[in-house]
Amino acid sequence: MKQLKELDWKPMALVPALALIALPLTGSPSTWLTLTVAGLAMGMIVFIIASGLTLVFGLMDVLNFGHGVFIALGAFVATTVLASMGSYTTADSLWLNLMALFPAMLVAMAVAGALGLAFERLIIRPVYGMHLKQILITMGGMIIGEELIKVFWGPEQIPLPLPEALRGSILLGDAAVAKYRLLAVLVGGAVFAAMVWTLNRTKVGLLIRAGVQDREMVESLGYRIKRLFVGVFVAGSALAGLGGVMWGLYQETVTPQMGHQVNVLIFIVIIIGGLGSTLGALIGALLVGLMANYTGFLFPKVALFSNIALMVAILLWRPQGVYPVTSR
Amino acid sequence: MLNRLLSNDLPRSRWLAALLLVLFLGLAFAPFLFPGVKALNVAAKVLIFIALVASFDLLLGYTGIVSFAHTMFFGIGAYGVAISLNAAESPSWAALGFGVLAALLVSLVLSLVIGLFSLRVKAIFFAMITLAVATAFLTLASQLSDFTGGEDGLSFSVPELLTPGFTLMEEPLQTPLGEVDLNGRFITYYLIFGTVTAIFLTLLRIVNSPFGRVLQAIRENDFRAEALGYRTVVYRTLSNVLSASFATLAGCLLAIWLRYNGPDTSLSFEIMLDILLIVVIGGMGTMYGAVIGSVLFVLAQSYLQDLLRLAGGATEGLPLLPALLTPDRWLLWLGVLFVLSVYYFPSGVVGKLRERAARPPRARPAGGAASPAQPTARRP
Amino acid sequence: MSPHTPPLRGSLPPKGADPAWGGPAPDRTQPLLKLDGVHTHIGAYHILHGVDLVVPQGQLTMLLGRNGAGKTTTLRTIMGLWQASQGSVQLDGQNITRQPTPDIAHSGVAYVPENMGIFSDLSVRENMLLAARGARSLDDIDTTRLEWIFGLFPAMKKFWLHPAGKLSGGQKQMLAVSRAIIEPRKLLLIDEPSKGLAPAIIQNMIEAFRQLKAAQTTILLVEQNFNFARQLGDTVAVMDDGRVVHSGSMAELAADEALQSRLLGLSLGSHA
Numbered sequence: 001m002k003q004l005k006e007l008d009w010k011p012m013a014l015v016p017a018l019a020l021i022a023l024p025l026t027g028s029p030s031t032w033l034t035l036t037v038a039g040l041a042m043g044m045i046v047f048i049i050a051s052g053l054t055l056v057f058g059l060m061d062v063l064n065f066g067h068g069v070f071i072a073l074g075a076f077v078a079t080t081v082l083a084s085m086g087s088y089t090t091a092d093s094l095w096l097n098l099m100a101l102f103p104a105m106l107v108a109m110a111v112a113g114a115l116g117l118a119f120e121r122l123i124i125r126p127v128y129g130m131h132l133k134q135i136l137i138t139m140g141g142m143i144i145g146e147e148l149i150k151v152f153w154g155p156e157q158i159p160l161p162l163p164e165a166l167r168g169s170i171l172l173g174d175a176a177v178a179k180y181r182l183l184a185v186l187v188g189g190a191v192f193a194a195m196v197w198t199l200n201r202t203k204v205g206l207l208i209r210a211g212v213q214d215r216e217m218v219e220s221l222g223y224r225i226k227r228l229f230v231g232v233f234v235a236g237s238a239l240a241g242l243g244g245v246m247w248g249l250y251q252e253t254v255t256p257q258m259g260h261q262v263n264v265l266i267f268i269v270i271i272i273g274g275l276g277s278t279l280g281a282l283i284g285a286l287l288v289g290l291m292a293n294y295t296g297f298l299f300p301k302v303a304l305f306s307n308i309a310l311m312v313a314i315l316l317w318r319p320q321g322v323y324p325v326t327s328r
Numbered sequence: 329m330l331n332r333l334l335s336n337d338l339p340r341s342r343w344l345a346a347l348l349l350v351l352f353l354g355l356a357f358a359p360f361l362f363p364g365v366k367a368l369n370v371a372a373k374v375l376i377f378i379a380l381v382a383s384f385d386l387l388l389g390y391t392g393i394v395s396f397a398h399t400m401f402f403g404i405g406a407y408g409v410a411i412s413l414n415a416a417e418s419p420s421w422a423a424l425g426f427g428v429l430a431a432l433l434v435s436l437v438l439s440l441v442i443g444l445f446s447l448r449v450k451a452i453f454f455a456m457i458t459l460a461v462a463t464a465f466l467t468l469a470s471q472l473s474d475f476t477g478g479e480d481g482l483s484f485s486v487p488e489l490l491t492p493g494f495t496l497m498e499e500p501l502q503t504p505l506g507e508v509d510l511n512g513r514f515i516t517y518y519l520i521f522g523t524v525t526a527i528f529l530t531l532l533r534i535v536n537s538p539f540g541r542v543l544q545a546i547r548e549n550d551f552r553a554e555a556l557g558y559r560t561v562v563y564r565t566l567s568n569v570l571s572a573s574f575a576t577l578a579g580c581l582l583a584i585w586l587r588y589n590g591p592d593t594s595l596s597f598e599i600m601l602d603i604l605l606i607v608v609i610g611g612m613g614t615m616y617g618a619v620i621g622s623v624l625f626v627l628a629q630s631y632l633q634d635l636l637r638l639a640g641g642a643t644e645g646l647p648l649l650p651a652l653l654t655p656d657r658w659l660l661w662l663g664v665l666f667v668l669s670v671y672y673f674p675s676g677v678v679g680k681l682r683e684r685a686a687r688p689p690r691a692r693p694a695g696g697a698a699s700p701a702q703p704t705a706r707r708p
Numbered sequence: 709m710s711p712h713t714p715p716l717r718g719s720l721p722p723k724g725a726d727p728a729w730g731g732p733a734p735d736r737t738q739p740l741l742k743l744d745g746v747h748t749h750i751g752a753y754h755i756l757h758g759v760d761l762v763v764p765q766g767q768l769t770m771l772l773g774r775n776g777a778g779k780t781t782t783l784r785t786i787m788g789l790w791q792a793s794q795g796s797v798q799l800d801g802q803n804i805t806r807q808p809t810p811d812i813a814h815s816g817v818a819y820v821p822e823n824m825g826i827f828s829d830l831s832v833r834e835n836m837l838l839a840a841r842g843a844r845s846l847d848d849i850d851t852t853r854l855e856w857i858f859g860l861f862p863a864m865k866k867f868w869l870h871p872a873g874k875l876s877g878g879q880k881q882m883l884a885v886s887r888a889i890i891e892p893r894k895l896l897l898i899d900e901p902s903k904g905l906a907p908a909i910i911q912n913m914i915e916a917f918r919q920l921k922a923a924q925t926t927i928l929l930v931e932q933n934f935n936f937a938r939q940l941g942d943t944v945a946v947m948d949d950g951r952v953v954h955s956g957s958m959a960e961l962a963a964d965e966a967l968q969s970r971l972l973g974l975s976l977g978s979h980a
Contacts, residue, residue, distance in 0.1 A: 063452050126671060133670055135394050135455055136604060140667040143601065147660030151651045203837070210827045210838055217825035220787060221887075222813030222841050260597065264463045267456035275452075301471055304464045311460070312445075315453075325829075 030174035043289025044188025049243030052236020058276020066142030068259030074241025112241025274321025383574035389613030392547030405579020443565030481590020611676025816894030828873025
C-alpha cells in the first residue's frame with residue numbers, strides 16, 4: 001500500500017461506479033440493495049480465495065491452475081464437520097450456530113493448508129520457473145485432488161444447509177438483506193484487514209511485498225525466500241479452503257467440480273486486479289461479484305459473459321490489471 | 329517421394345517408423361481387420377483425436393502457447409454441422425458443406441480475435457483467458473437450447489451416401505476375419521480417414537516450412553525473434569487460426585460420424601484434459617506424438633477401465649482400495665499418469681524413441697552427430 | 709538542509725577502535741575474497757573465462773574494464789546469483805562457490821547491483837528495514853548508524869516515508885548504498901554507483917566510501933568513471949573478455965598513462 005498521497009484511486013472508484021450504474025437499471029432501491037449486498041458478499045468470498053493465488057504468483061512466479069482443489073476440499077470438510085455438529089446447527093441461536101461454524105472453518109483451513117504443503121512439495125517445487133509445466137502439472141494435481149474427493153465423499157453433490165439462525169433475511173426498510181451474506185461481508189472484511197495488517201505492519205509482510213517486486217534482491221539481502229514461499233502457499237491454500245466453506249454455504253450445496261467452476265472466476269478476478277496485488281484482487285472480486293448479481297437479475301443469460309466482458313474492458317484500459325506489480 | 333510427402337520430417341527412429349507404419353495400416357484397413365461396429369467406432373475416435381491433438385500440438389508444441397480454447401473450436405465444428413443438418417429440410421451435401429463453412433468462418437473470426445488479443449496480454453494471461461472463454465462458451469451452448477438443443481444436444485441425419493442404410497453391395501463382404509458391411513458407415517469411415525490423413529500431412533508441411541521454423545524460434549525466445557525482425561504477434565495469431573481451423577474440421581468429422589452432438593460430446597473440459605494428456609504422453613512438438621498418443625489413449629481408456637474393474641474386484645475386502653480402484657475413478661489414474669509424464673517423460677513416447685535412436689551404440693569421439701550412420705572421419 | 713552540499717555530520721570512530729563499525733582488525737596476510745579460475749556460463753554463453761581475483765582485506769579494490777568485460781557477471785557470481793561452472797570463490801578462507809545467495813549474504817556480504825535493486829513500492833524506511841537484518845521489529849534500526857547515514861546522504865532523512873520509486877536516480881543510488889551499510893558487513897560489492905549521477909552527488913558518494921574505508925570495510929567496486937576510481941581505489945583489477953588482465957595498486961596505474969590507455973582506452977584527467 002502506498003504510504004503518502006499518490007494513492008491510485010481510480011480503480012477503487014470502479015466499485016461504487018458499477019453499483020451506481022446498476023441503480024437505475026434495477027428499478028427499485030430495495031432490490032438494488034439486496035443485489036448489492038449479495039454482490040459484495042459473493043465478491044468477498046471470491047476475494048478470500050483469490051488473494052492467496054495472486055500472492056503466490058506475485059511472490060514466486062508460480063501459476064497454480066489447481067487452486068480450485070483447495071476450495072472444494074474446504075467445502076467438503078465443512079460438510080463433514082457441520083454434519084457432526086447437527087445439534088448446534090439446527091438450534092435457532094446465533095451463538096450456537098457460530099460455535100459450529102467457526103470450528104468448521106478452522107478445520108477446513110487446516111486440512112486445506114496441509115494439502116497445500118503436500119502440493120507445494122510434490123507438485124510445484126519440481127517445476128519452479130517453468131510456466132508451461134506449471135500449468136500442466138497443477139491442472140493434473142487438481143484432477144487428482146477432485147477424484148480423491150470423490151473417493152472420500154462420493155461423486156454426487158452434497159447439500160450444505162445454512163445453520164438455522166443464519167437463514168433468512170433482515171429487513172432494512174424495504175429491502176431484504178440475507179443474514180448470511182452480511183456475515184460473508186464481515187468475514188471477508190476481516191480477512192482483508194488481517195492481510196493488510198500483516199503485509200504492512202510485520203516484517204514478514206514486508207518481505208512478501210519486497211519479494212513480489214524483486215525476489216533476487218531480497219535473497220541478496222540475506223533472506224531465504226524459498227521458505228517464505230512455502231508459508232505463503234500454505235496460507236493461500238488455507239484461505240482457499242475458507243473460501244470454499246463460505247462458497248458452499250452461499251450455494252447451499254457442494255459438488256466435486258466446484259473447484260474448477262470457481263477457478264475461472266478466480267482467474268478473471270486476478271487478471272482484473274493485476275497478478276500480485278492484494279488490493280487489486282479485492283477490487284476485482286467485488287466487481288465480479290456485483291456484476292454477476294446485477295446481470296443475473298437483469299440479463300440472466302449473459303451472466304458469465306458479462307464478467308469476461310468486464311475483464312476485457314479492464315485489460316483494454318490497463319493491460320496488466322488495475323494495480324500491476326512493478327517488476328513484472 | 330516419401331520424404332516429400334512427409335515434408336522431410338521423418339520419424340528418425342526405426343521403432344517409431346515401424347510403429348507408425350503398423351498404426352497407419354491398421355487404421356487404413358480397420359473395417360477389414362476389425363469387423364464390427366464397436367471396433368470401427370474406436371478407430372474413428374482415434375482418427376478424430378489424431379486431427380484434434382495434432383492441431384493442438386501446432387499451438388503448444390511448436391509455438392509454445394497454452395490455449396484452453398481448443399475444445400471450443402472443436403465444438404464449433406461439431407455444432408456447425410449439427411445445427412445445419414438439423415435445420416435443413418433434407419440432409420443434403422449442400423447443408424453439410426454450409427455447416428462446415430459456417431463453422432470455419434466462426435472459428436476464423438474467434439481465433440483471430442483471441443490471437444490479436446494476445447498482443448496486449450502475456451502468455452499466462454492468455455491461458456487463463458482462453459479457459460474463461462471456453463467455459464463461457466460451454467455455458468452458452470447449454471443455455472441456447474432453441475439453437476443448440478441445450479443439454480440434450482442435437483440428433484440429425486447425414487446425406488444418404490453416409491447413412492448406414494446405404495449399401496454398396498447387397499450382401500456383406502465375407503473375409504477370413506469376419507463380415508464387413510460395405511454401407512454408409514464404411515464410406516463415412518474412409519471419408520474421415522482421408523480427411524485426417526490430409527490434415528496431418530498438411531500440418532507436417534506447415535511445421536516444416538519456414539513459417540514453422542519461425543514459430544519454433546518464437547517458442548524458444550520470443551524476444552529474440554522479435555529483435556530479429558519477426559512480428560511475433562502475426563505468427564502467433566496465424567498459428568492460433570490454423571490450429572483452430574483444423575480443430576473445427578475435426579469437430580465436423582465427429583458430428584458426421586456420431587450423427588449427434590451435445591455439450592458433453594465436444595465441449596467438455598474432460599476432452600481438453602484428454603488432449604493435454606495425449607500431447608504430453610505422445611510427445612510435444614513432434615506431430616507424430618499425436619498419432620501414437622491418440623492410439624495409446626483410446627486403447628487405454630477401454631482397457632484401463634476393465635483393468636480397474638478387475639483390480640477393484642480383487643481387493644474387495646480391503647478398506648480404501650476398492651474406492652480407488654473402480655472404473656469410475658479412471659480419471660484419477662489418468663491424472664497421476666499425466667503428472668508423472670510431465671515430470672519424467674517430458675519428451676513423450678516419440679521423444680524417447682528418437683533419443684534412443686540417436687544415442688550412438690558405442691563410445692564415439694566428442695562431437696558425434698545425432699545420426700547413427702556417420703561416415704568415418706578419415707579415409708586412406 | 710540541502711541534499712547537495714555536503715556538510716557531513718558525524719563520521720565513524722577512528723580505525724579499528726570499535727569493531728562494531730567496520731569489522732575485526734585487518735589481517736593483511738590473507739585476502740578477504742579470492743577468486744580462482746572462475747568460469748561462468750549463462751545459458752549457452754561463456755562469459756567468464758577463468759577469473760583470478762584477489763581482494764585484500766580492509767582496502768577498496770576497483771574492478772575496471774570496458775562494457776561487456778564481465779565485471780557485473782563477476783559480482784553476481786561472487787554473490788551466488790549465477791553459479792560458477794568452474795573454479796572457486798573463497799570468502800575469508802571459506803569456500804562459498806556453491807552456496808545459495810542468502811547464505812552468502814549472511815556470511816557478511818552486501819551487494820549493490822547495477823540496477824540498484826530498490827523496492828519502488830516500499831518506502832525508504834521499509835527499504836532500510838529490510839536491509840537491517842538484525843532488526844526484529846519495525847522500530848529496531850541502530851539509530852547511531854542511521855544518523856551517520858543521514859549525515860552522508862541527507863536525502864534519506866528527507867524522504868524517509870516516501871515510496872522509494874519516487875526518488876530521483878541519484879537518490880535511489882544513495883538509498884542502495886545506504887542499505888548496504890546500515891549494518892556492518894565484511895565485504896561490500898558495489899556495481900557502478902556513480903552511473904548517471906550529478907558531480908556533487910558523486911562527491912557525497914566518494915566521502916561515504918572514504919569513511920567506510922577508514923573503518924576497515926573491504927570494498928569491491930565496479931566503476932567506469934576513472935576519476936572516481938582513482939580517488940578511492942587502493943588496489944585495482946582490470947578485466948577484459950571475461951578475464952582479469954591486470955592487477956596491482958591504484959597508485960601504479962594512476963601514474964602510468966600508457967598503461968591506462970592500453971587497458972582502458974583513456975588517460976588520467978579525462979573521465980567517462
